[in-house]
Amino acid sequence: MSIKFKPTSINNNINFSNQTVLITGGNRGIGLQIQKDFKKFKANVISLNSTKYDLSKETELSLLLNYIKKIDKIDILINNAGTNYTQLNRNFTFKKYNELMNVNLKAPFAISKEVSKKMIKNKFGRIINIASIASKRVRIGKSSYSTSKFGLVGFTQTLAIELAKYNILVNSVSPGFIDTDMTKTMLSATQRNQLKHQVPLKKLGTPHDISNIVIFLCSKYNQFITGHNLIVDGGFTGSINV
Numbered sequence: 158m159s160i161k162f163k164p165t166s167i168n169n170n171i172n173f174s175n176q177t178v179l180i181t182g183g184n185r186g187i188g189l190q191i192q193k194d195f196k197k198f199k200a201n202v203i204s205l206n207s208t209k210y211d212l213s214k215e216t217e218l219s220l221l222l223n224y225i226k227k228i229d230k231i232d233i234l235i236n237n238a239g240t241n242y243t244q245l246n247r248n249f250t251f252k253k254y255n256e257l258m259n260v261n262l263k264a265p266f267a268i269s270k271e272v273s274k275k276m277i278k279n280k281f282g283r284i285i286n287i288a289s290i291a292s293k294r295v296r297i298g299k300s301s302y303s304t305s306k307f308g309l310v311g312f313t314q315t316l317a318i319e320l321a322k323y324n325i326l327v328n329s330v331s332p333g334f335i336d337t338d339m340t341k342t343m344l345s346a347t348q349r350n351q352l353k354h355q356v357p358l359k360k361l362g363t364p365h366d367i368s369n370i371v372i373f374l375c376s377k378y379n380q381f382i383t384g385h386n387l388i389v390d391g392g393f394t395g396s397i398n399v
Contacts, residue, residue: 171376173200177376179272181205181212182238182263186337187287191235191371198372204230205238210363212264213239217356221264225271230279233375234272236309237287238267243298254301261305266312269327273320282325283375284364286313287367288386290333293394306331310386317384326383328374333390336361357392 178195182188183204193206210221225231240260242253271297276282291299292306310329317327334340334352340361341349353360370389373379388394 166189171198172380173233173375174199176232177201177202177203177228177230177270178233178235179203179205179228180235180237181268182207182287183235184208185191186339187332187335187364187367188235188237188287190368191237194372195233200233203231207238211357212260213240215259218264218267222267222271225268228275228284231272231275232281233283233285234269234281235285235287235371235377236268238264239287241299241302244301245298246300249301257301261302262308262312265309265357269312269316273316273325277320277323280324282320282323283379284313284316284320284325284327285371285374286310286327288313288329288331290331290388290394291388292331292386293388313386314384321326321383326374326379328382328384329386330367330370330374331386331390332362332386333365333388333393334361335367336363343371354394355396356390357396360391362389362391 174196178200180188180202182363183192184206192202195202205221211217212221238260240257242257244253269284273282273284284308288309289306290302292310295303313327313329320327333354336349349361366389370387374382
């Protein structure tokens with residue numbers, strides 16, 4: 158069972174009052190939990206999803222960037238939106254490839270560019286990119302997805318050293334197998350059970366497991382972690398299971 162932060166009991170220790178959080182992909186799964194938790198800790202949350210801006214389309218990404226330019230202050234950016242396709246490299250179409258890269262890599266790159274300008278001005282910021290264990294462990298049919306997540310981790314590490322002198326911390330969080338509605342839609346109960354047995358802790362993670370880490374990295378308790386890719390996978394990437 159995952160431990161959940163309880164704002165009523167530790168509200169004096171973690172509080173995002175007067176801070177604005179921008180999160181993409183905040184309408185379901187991990188993103189929904191993250192935005193709910195930030196709200197519980199008094200943050201002003203701007204949550205975006207594909208019904209507002211379809212990040213697979215460059216025209217809509219441009220519209221989002223124009224919207225961001227009009228926001229006075231953004232203290233925390235969570236690049237959570239992502240998409241995933243399973244297809245062998247030799248069969249992957251460039252249309253699908255470009256759509257995946259636009260969402261998983263180009264959007265975080267472009268959004269971070271605009272948001273970091275505001276953070277530099279304020280000499281403060283926290284940027285979290287939601288990557289994946291696909292940036293560490295590869296699977297058949299995931300060449301494009303892994304490419305995007307490897308790239309996102311590399312981008313995170315580079316951006317961290319570029320922005321460090323402005324008191325802006327940049328990290329990525331790589332979830333393992335997380336029990337979300339999407340997971341339940343894509344995988345049968347039997348398949349989810351098989352995944353559990355591949356994880357050393359013998360369970361799937363929950364959105365709370367990821368949100369807890371994001372909250373910590375953005376809180377006052379993190380003053381020295383930057384350029385780090387934190388893997389949250391129940392020990393899977395360190396195991397010998399394939």
